[in-house]
Amino acid sequence: MRVVAKFGGTSLGNGDRVNRAADSIAAAVNEGHEVAVVASAMGSTTDFLLDAITFEADEADEAEIVSMGERTSVRMLKAALGARGIDAKFLEPGTEEWPVITDEHGQVDVEETQRRAKQLAADMAAEGYVPVATGFLAQDHAGNVTTLGRGGSDTTAVMLGNYMSADEVVIITDVEGVMTGDPRVVEGARNVGEITVDELRNLSFRGAEVVAPSALSYKTGDMTVRVAHYQHGDLLQGGTTIEGQFQNLIDMREKPLACLTAAGRAIRNSPGILSDLSDVLTDADINVDAVASGMDSVSFYVDEGVAERAENVLHQAVIDLEELSSVTVDDDIAVIRITGGELPNQSGILEEIIAPLATEHINIQDLITSATSISVFLEWDDREQALEIIQDAI
Numbered sequence: 220m221r222v223v224a225k226f227g228g229t230s231l232g233n234g235d236r237v238n239r240a241a242d243s244i245a246a247a248v249n250e251g252h253e254v255a256v257v258a259s260a261m262g263s264t265t266d267f268l269l270d271a272i273t274f275e276a277d278e279a280d281e282a283e284i285v286s287m288g289e290r291t292s293v294r295m296l297k298a299a300l301g302a303r304g305i306d307a308k309f310l311e312p313g314t315e316e317w318p319v320i321t322d323e324h325g326q327v328d329v330e331e332t333q334r335r336a337k338q339l340a341a342d343m344a345a346e347g348y349v350p351v352a353t354g355f356l357a358q359d360h361a362g363n364v365t366t367l368g369r370g371g372s373d374t375t376a377v378m379l380g381n382y383m384s385a386d387e388v389v390i391i392t393d394v395e396g397v398m399t400g401d402p403r404v405v406e407g408a409r410n411v412g413e414i415t416v417d418e419l420r421n422l423s424f425r426g427a428e429v430v431a432p433s434a435l436s437y438k439t440g441d442m443t444v445r446v447a448h449y450q451h452g453d454l455l456q457g458g459t460t461i462e463g464q465f466q467n468l469i470d471m472r473e474k475p476l477a478c479l480t481a482a483g484r485a486i487r488n489s490p491g492i493l494s495d496l497s498d499v500l501t502d503a504d505i506n507v508d509a510v511a512s513g514m515d516s517v518s519f520y521v522d523e524g525v526a527e528r529a530e531n532v533l534h535q536a537v538i539d540l541e542e543l544s545s546v547t548v549d550d551d552i553a554v555i556r557i558t559g560g561e562l563p564n565q566s567g568i569l570e571e572i573i574a575p576l577a578t579e580h581i582n583i584q585d586l587i588t589s590a591t592s593i594s595v596f597l598e599w600d601d602r603e604q605a606l607e608i609i610q611d612a613i
């Protein structure tokens with residue numbers, strides 16, 4: 220099996236952890252696996268180096284300085300592997316075999332990086348060595364050091380896994396895997412065992428950076444990505460498996476929705492009012508497709524087929540609760556959902572979608588955004604034209 224193993228800063232935080240990392244790599248190599256290693260800076264070295272730049276430094280100098288964290292790690296790991304009889308070679312920007320290349324905009328030059336990564340995979344297989352590459356760092360066409368941004372080692376690992384046709388990428392860190400909550404904050408967090416890449420991207424874009432969000436767009440359906448604890452010691456099993464491939468989709472709901480709106484100041488003043496309203500819909504077995512909450516109103520989007528029933532139960536709730544003024548229904552609503560791996564990184568994306576709709580006088584009923592999706596609600600009769608416009612816009 221070909222494996223890319225990424226060791227995060229926490230898993231290389233001291234000499235003991237470097238030894239553990241080298242032991243786990245050596246064990247996998249001795250079992251006959253091809254292992255390529257991606258290493259982050261030890262512990263908080265990157266923060267330490269950045270904090271120490273208390274003077275004017277241009278981007279090029281800053282990248283050179285900050286690169287010393289990862290450059291040290293790969294030397295440590297290469298030497299620790301050598302001490303275990305493993306033929307390892309460290310790779311950093313400037314090394315002949317260095318794979319990650321950025322273009323003039325600082326973005327990964329996909330074609331060149333793919334070519335070099337493929338070559339690296341062929342070389343390591345033919346020569347039987349373990350490449351230990353600096354995560355986070357890249358090299359531009361002129362040979363200067365660049366970076367992939369904070370947390371970029373995860374991106375290096377998943378990207379190289381993809382371009383080197385690895386069977387698996389293992390992200391070694393200081394938690395057992397993706398947990399039910401941040402174990403540094405919540406009590407009793409448990410390993411979720413398996414999670415889809417779509418779910419994890421939603422979480423990681425909103426804080427749970429156990430795997431950096433930008434890394435996940437490089438995951439292919441065939442290549443497993445696993446997160447595991449450095450204390451586990453076994454590179455090849457355990458932790459959380461991330462499944463699937465991130466979907467870039469523009470999807471239009473096939474059937475019309477109805478929008479039920481309850482109005483009243485209580486929406487923002489009264490604790491539990493939202494749950495009271497959703498409870499009555501739950502009790503009536505009505506599935507809510509989306510919720511949009513405003514200052515003095517809340518709208519529930521439900522399938523048009525259940526709109527009348529939903530209106531009646533919500534109306535009863537308005538009467539019973541005595542805190543809301545009224546409920547109303549609007550039907551024949553279409554929804555177009557845009558889900559994309561890079562959506563959160565695209566500045567101006569909302570305008571790109573909204574502006575051409577406005578030009579064609581298509582009225583947007585509601586716009587609901589999440590970590591990785593945008594849902595546009597509009598009139599049913601406008602849906603085909605709107606879909607075409609959105610497909611052209613992005």
Ligand SMILES: Nc1ncnc2c1ncn2[C@@H]1O[C@H](COP(=O)(O)OP(=O)(O)O)[C@@H](O)[C@H]1O
Nearest residue numbers: 227228229392394397398400401403427428429
């Ligand atoms: N749901 C979650 N599951 C696991 N870890 C989480 C979660 N949310 C936040 N984290 C945090 O992510 C951290 C791992 O990411 P990071 O510190 O970047 O590790 P590394 O240095 O190995 O890259 C954990 O120490 C944990 O506190």
Ligand SMILES: N[C@@H](CC(=O)OP(=O)(O)O)C(=O)O
Nearest residue numbers: 227228259265369370371372
């Ligand atoms: N060392 C870099 C890159 C990185 O990915 O680190 P870590 O894997 O420890 O999150 C940083 O701190 O941003």
